[in-house]
Amino acid sequence: MSNTKTCVVIGASHAGVNFAFALRKEGWQGNIVLFDKDETIPYHRPPLSKKYLELEDSIQNNLLKPIESYEKDNITLSLGKVVSKIDKEAKTIELNDGTIQSYDVLVLATGARAFVPPIQGIQQAKNVFTLRNATDVANIRKAFHASEQKKIVVIGGGYIGLETAASLKKLGANVTVLEREERILARVTTPYLSTFFTKIHTDYGVHICVNKGVTEIKTNGNKNTVICADGSSYEADVIIIGVGIKVNTELASEVGIVINNGIEVDPTAKTSEEGVYAIGDCTYHYNKLYNAFVRLESVQNAVDQAKVAAANICGKPTVYNALPWFWSDQYDIKLQIVGLSQGFDNSVVRFEDENKFSIWYFKGDRLLAVDSINNAKSYVFGTKYIKANAILDKEKLANAESDLKTIVVN
């Protein structure tokens, strides 16, 4: 018994849960203990702002794994527990109820939390919610149903803000999105797509307002007034904050683990501390394909890094070199992204129709990324061509009549 090793995982979401099952699959014989402060059996996060919100679905239909699978693989799921401290010398972690748990290997899968900007009056405002976990959605639903006028203001026009706007619109809300930048999705995509999504939302009746830096929220009874720097104001029964995340790095930084825009990990998912790994949204890592350090917020990254960490811990040297991919669903629009477009210097639009097209991003002749709208074919070929480092005939590519199979030059 005494030589049974224990792997402790902090965070039981996409990264932590996939890691635990991957570790067992790779042959780990010891204990696996997963801690999460969330009390709900681990679930998929992407639907929270999409189908789950819109269809008022139950979390039971969105579990990452059924509870029996944890039992079957002998993974201890310890929910509703906040890890408050790591002691790297003693190789223990401490919960905020004082419980001590020792580990041989520690995995940080602490992800991120929603960032709440310091807007004047936000603490006193009524029905203000972020959207990161199932409890947030439960609170949003409750406030939404209780409100008479169903006036919703979404602060922040990123993916989560826009998906939430679309879902609530479908539920019959009156939705306004306030974006500080001059276009929505400014941080994550190019003007072409921003214009496209502005049109889609406007067509569905969502008010998209840009250049709206929110400075104050005034609250009178149950009514909020959201006030912007330009003096404009918007009434709101419910306010959704979607202005980005803050990475949960505190546990690691307190014990001197190197932090750099996230918990820094090497290509094997190991942190600066021997025996401590980090995976998922909380990591700042090297992407070999793009020769760049990145922090990604995606299911793909959480799952793939989890597998890499599991293999390395079980003595199978593996490096992370996945091609990033991402999706977003709004109304009947499916956006699929493959690759990282940062640093592109030219792009090609392949236009099939108004609601079906793709944008191909290049640096010189090198294909970096593809954004596709209702166009899985472009997404799939983009994936193949990025992986193959293929040189493409851009003229052919731009012509939607040409077969994507025939556009390779080299």
Added chain:
Amino acid sequence: MAKITFITSDNEKVTLEGASGSVMQLAVNNGVSGIDGDCGGVCSCATCHVFVAEKDLEKVGDASEIETDMLELADEANEFSRLCCQIEISEAIDGIELTVAK
């Protein structure tokens, strides 16, 4: 109710019964190995790839355009391939047999 049989890569045969939802959800909820369902069933990840038994092709019906395109991501895809998050459970598919990819 529909009975669905999965044949996993370790040649294990599991028969499950479902009333509604997607075949992927049924498989994940019962821990069928090889069906991950990473995207939660929105046809974005291709980790729910199965091969439909020839006798059942008609019962299951055709894949949509997006599903057909996404299947091209899987190297081993063929004319029997489906992403099972896109197969809805109903009486109509009772008795089908699916082989889990890889």
